Amino acid sequence: MKPLAVVPLCAFTDNYIWTLHNDTEAVVVDPGQSAPVIEYLQAKRLKLSTILLTHHHADHIGGVDDLIKEYSPVIYAPHESRIPQATHRVSAGQVVNLPQFAINLTVMEVPAHTRSHIAYYDGERLFCGDTLFAGGCGRLFEGTAQNMFDALSQFATLPEATLVCCAHEYTLANLRFARAAESDNPRIVEWETEAQKRREHNQPTLPTTIGLEKATNPFMRCHLPTVARSAADFSAQTLLDPVSVLGALREWKNQF
Numbered sequence: 001m002k003p004l005a006v007v008p009l010c011a012f013t014d015n016y017i018w019t020l021h022n023d024t025e026a027v028v029v030d031p032g033q034s035a036p037v038i039e040y041l042q043a044k045r046l047k048l049s050t051i052l053l054t055h056h057h058a059d060h061i062g063g064v065d066d067l068i069k070e071y072s073p074v075i076y077a078p079h080e081s082r083i084p085q086a087t088h089r090v091s092a093g094q095v096v097n098l099p100q101f102a103i104n105l106t107v108m109e110v111p112a113h114t115r116s117h118i119a120y121y122d123g124e125r126l127f128c129g130d131t132l133f134a135g136g137c138g139r140l141f142e143g144t145a146q147n148m149f150d151a152l153s154q155f156a157t158l159p160e161a162t163l164v165c166c167a168h169e170y171t172l173a174n175l176r177f178a179r180a181a182e183s184d185n186p187r188i189v190e191w192e193t194e195a196q197k198r199r200e201h202n203q204p205t206l207p208t209t210i211g212l213e214k215a216t217n218p219f220m221r222c223h224l225p226t227v228a229r230s231a232a233d234f235s236a237q238t239l240l241d242p243v244s245v246l247g248a249l250r251e252w253k254n255q256f
């Protein structure tokens, strides 16, 4: 078996198109733009066999039509009419087999950022689209705080070493917010310093890990008194449960 490379290709201003490949073929996740993908595939002389889509937003599927013309890949996507290009619709618990890379990806349903959002987990890596980010979570365009809490709770059950392949480079802005939400957590400051170094060298801060997110991401720490207190201070309301804390954090972050 050829070694598997996992590479985040930069798109737009802060998107990553995660690309898995061996010596001959590639899989891409959420190609919002075709040009960076085609350029990479041509430089490496790779064929695109498969596209995995997490949700319908244009910055995640905008490159799909061009890639179909060029490579005719198999396309996995959620049951979602706003993604007409799918060749295979998948839902919770279904497995996407990629024998050429010796990986099997289990589909997780995480409706929150959009109502049909899914994620793919291969036992080592999580491709989570716009659900979980380093230090933050996606905006709630079509779901509720409860939906996001449930999605992040599913992710929290994965092994701590799981590599989280998020779709945007939002880490520094998120960690600045995380510091405000939980000012007494030294792990946030350490991670922010490390992330700053990487960005100064133009390197991605991703993938992050489930363990690091559980230690630093306020949206995965809504059960903690410090986080609950700062969310309550922001919203000027008594927040009785972690879901209400998450909802208040999300609103706070929207205007932070």
Ligand SMILES: [Zn+2]
Pocket (backbone or CB within 6 Å): 055, 057, 060, 113, 130
């Ligand atoms: Zn999105």
